[in-house]
Amino acid sequence: MLRRLLAIAGKEVRQLKRDRLTFGMIIGVPLLQILLFGYAIDLDVRNVNAAVADHANTSLSRQVVAAAEASQIVTVTRSAAGPEALEALLDAGEIDAGIYIPHDFERRLIDADRPAGQLLINGSDPTVEGIVRRLSSMPLPGQQQPSKLFEARTYYNPEGRSPVNIVPALIGVILHLTMVLFTAIAIVRERERGNLELLITTPVKSAELMLGKIIPYVLIGLIQVSLILWVSQALFQVPIRGNIIDLYLASVVFILAALALGLLVSTLAKTQFQATQLTIFTFLPSILLSGFMFPFEGMPRIAQWIGEIIPLTHFVRLSRGILVRGADLGELHTEVWPLLAFFGVFLVLATLRFNKRLD
Template sequence: MNTAPMRRSSTPLGRILAIARKEFLHVRRDAVLPRLIVLLPVVMLLLFGYALNTNVKNIKLGVVDLSHDRISERILKNFASDERFALYPQTDLPSALEAARAGKVRAILEIPAGAMSAARRQEPVPYTIYVDGSDPTFAAQIRAAAAAATQDNMAALGAVRAATGTLSMPVNPTFQTLYNPDNRSAVYMVPGLSGLILTLICVMLTALAIVREREIGTIESLIATTVRPSEVVIGKLLPYFAFGTLDAALVLGIGHWLFNVPLVGHLWLLVLAALLFVLGSLGLGLLISTVTRTQPQAMFATIAIIIPSIFLSGFLLPLEGLNRFFFALSAIVPLKYYLQAVRGIMLRGAGLSDLQTAFIGLTVFALATLLLASLRFKKTL
């Protein structure tokens, strides 16, 4: 290190400026860090500015029409004309509830038989809306959207008000909450926090640990022995796999016992989802370590992956609020599939057949990151 500028400076301010100049030159000579410092906040701003949208659209609404008359057709037409809903016809209520358990629909509209008869008797036309309450915030938006659609139904069916001037409404909706009737936010947030915590620990620790060893030269010393690169990769990942598995058990276990998060589905399925996500996150951390040379680079790269994952995975905001581009982009976010699997298993009791897409995504994530990281690790040693 060149200390001549600091020796020539005789005042505290001069020495401080000399150190600051040296640090600035150190950052400028870094091949990656200056680009990350400038581009990362711009990309984040553009990403969140376009991606974040609390006004959800295309809510998957399962429809059970047991009346099949002009009144029920009018009600369904009003829901279909509302861009906030996408209608999915169901044969009966049990099949609709099964679709909700599998995550195929987020709410159910059931119109009982006799809607036309009730209208002719100048009685309120009843229907029931079942709302997936596993996400309390999203459930509130569904109720608000359904209430707005109800007002439209009232206007459309206003002709059947009683001639006597009665104040009874022409429609009489009933709301029922599925899976989380108490609307507790912990039921939704704790499974999501488990994914975020695992991402932070597995990705960041793996990336930083290997980059640190490369900086101090211990990796090269290890490769100079008879140890093979593949053995180095496996040996490096095993301790962090143990740590990640332990953290997954701690977070999910404490969330279940302390915050009363239910476990409706099978425990072995929950364990499988956590193990696949831990493996994939470790591989991602190792992959980051192969494309970065310093710890600050690895830190910035990890942040650049984690922060978009928070908003494109459904961790805080429903994916239904994303526009088409960012909804398609969310397909490559591993945290999305982990949250779908864990929330489906713990809150709705979904099985493996219901979560095929989520488990396929987690499996591809784990295999792809581990394979790419192993190939690049051998080339960069």
């Protein structure tokens, strides 16, 4: 019995040696996880993008702004004309915090019954909201004890309900997993059954074959979006503040990018099991570096650069911007173009690898 067990075990080891992709996953997955969780994921949010509307424009008001930046909680990236301009920047997703200092700022400091200024906070991310709120009670320059310096006003999710933050981003997470997996397995299954070789003998071009394969899945992805929205309304009372058409248009662009990635994965995998492995391998950094689970602002700069080349990062901003903040697609156009670029690049690479493998 021992001989038979060793023979079977030896055969399995030889099979793993021949299956380079699986062997690479044995090493790659744990390395990827330890690097992401140990280095890239940081719950200590710092340097949140902020704007300042300083109507007082005094030495003390400038010292207060400098003290806020010195705390490393916020980084002031721009100035605004007033509270309305700060709200517009919040709606567009260009900042997560706004500091409004009124013209009578120093007189308000004497009155202990009212705050001296106002802090406008993006509440669509509870972690960022909690960190920025600390500024409302920071000490004045030259003081040791904190005082009620700002009145904190939370936008979009004042109750701090988790579903309002999670569900919009969850649309992208579900679409990424299912679209990449479905497409990759569908192509590999065709190859395993010999159907792709039969299709090559027809006048259908490689690009036409690739596009034809993904068209049905666009409809499937939109059905999934509709299902998620219905459940989020029926069970979690997640508000839909923006135009639902904008959300569907953004979803189509993201679905196309995810399907093109699935096509690229299918050209790398030889079996359906390998296609599943590669899908999980792409899913891990997407879910961890996109801002879905952990605050994007809390990541090291290099992790943010990597996150910017992940399609899910841009769709998370789109879905939260439309559903939670009520922004329109025109205000969020800077997140749409990267998704279109991802779709084009992934589709071209998949088509080139398809030709190379099956010529």
